[in-house]
Amino acid sequence: MNKLIEKYDRPGPRYTSFPALPFWKNDLDEAQWVEHIRESLLIEPAIDLYIHIPFCQKLCWYCGCNRIITKDQKRSNEYIQALKNEWSFYLHHFPGIEIKSIHFGGGTPTFLPAEQLNELLSIFSNHIDPKFIGSIEIDPRTVDRDQLIVLKSFGFKRASLGIQDFEEEVQIAINRIQSYSLVEGVVKMLKETGFESINFDLIFGLPKQTVKSINDTIEKVSNLDPDLLAFYSYAHLPERIANQKLINEEFLPIGKDKRELYEKGKAALFKAGYFEVGMDHFAKSESYLYKAFDNKKLHRSFMGYTDTKSSTLIGLGATSISNTRTSFRQNEKDVKSYVAQMSQIALPVNQTSHVLSSSDQVTNDIIQSLMCNLQADITLLREVEMWSFIENGLSEFEKDKLLRIDDDMLYITEIGRIFLRNICMVLDPYLGKKGALRFSQTV
Ligand code: SF4
Missing domain, CATH: 1.10.10.920 (Arc Repressor Mutant, subunit A)
Structure with missing residues (x-):
């Protein structure tokens, strides 16, 4: 090997x-994009919707996402208005549009308090398909019961928690402290609220990780029993992701050591009753993802693996990517510019695009x-x-x-x-x- x-x-x-995105040719203008969607909706009338919430309260040093670190809750007010205006653009062209799924990603979607989640989700209410699936990425440090109740009332049943590693030394080395008991409380709250599927994101290759810390983390994961797990490799690219310079490279496992973390972690996951599905993902046999994999019906989108996928994905918000079968389109990446552009009903500037x-x-x-x-x-x-x-x-x-x-x-x-x-x-x-x-x- x-x-x-x-x-x-x-x-x-x-x-x-x-x-891959760096090779997109930028060959799709606004009118063409609308036509691509129109053609795609003829094949399948219901869409998948992705909503990007770019705010986080604290910086995790390993993070490679597009986000703004702020504790100022008011930052989200104008952003919500921008999202509404972007959605109005699509409604103007496609008033009867149906939504098969919504995925909230970030940043931290639960940066939005319950009232704002309610305000935002209400604009989609008249367009929800009967087989709707709602999923959300959750930072366990930034979530409360009221938010989950709102999400559940709109049909959200799937949650993905950013865990990364339970070992305190590792958490300090990446500036993301969240205790086992905190996560345990969030899992309990999700189950009580009626969420049916819980995913944990774990990362291997983080500073200070050892085979022992990985095994301990997986033992704790196993106690909390999520039905899905992602086990990603940490990509250390400080020359391109400035905040990763905060990570002490001396403590990074590399080469064979990093590979061993993956191999041992994978073995521990198998022992805990998980099966490998697709790439970097693990699932319990009763989970929707394993069933889809077993039936050769697994799909993959920009948000990860899923059991259902529409021909059209509309991404709302800064940096969000949309696609049809014949095209990709990414929104303006800079949050300030996105909000400024969306002070009226419009399509945000096309940062990159590609016609297949x-x-x-x-x-x-x-x-x-x-x-x-x-x-x-x-x-x-x-x-x-x-x-x-x-x-x-x-x-x-x-x-x-x-x-x-x-x-x-x-x-x-x-x-x-x-x-x-x-x-x-x-x-x-x-x-x-x-x-x-x-x-x-x-x-
Ligand atoms: S919570 Fe997620 S998106 Fe926000 S800084 Fe941490 S890793 Fe990045």
């Missing part, structure tokens, strides 16, 4: 989109299928321009027993799961020679 890791570990995209060519669509479908269900029909891939180059690349992975090709189907093997990003990179014509250097390590 170590030889394979040495051979394949290199920077590469995580493929939440294909092409027909070969982009083929590659995107195959990459998403591999990332979700570890298999893909590659019939159409044989028709793309670079097929002979791709075939050569895949045969190298086949020799290393990381994948298997049977007729038109490509299957990822059990050890191949670790190298999923590398396998997808072979299909990616945008990477070129230096294109991958801007990304985090693949393994």
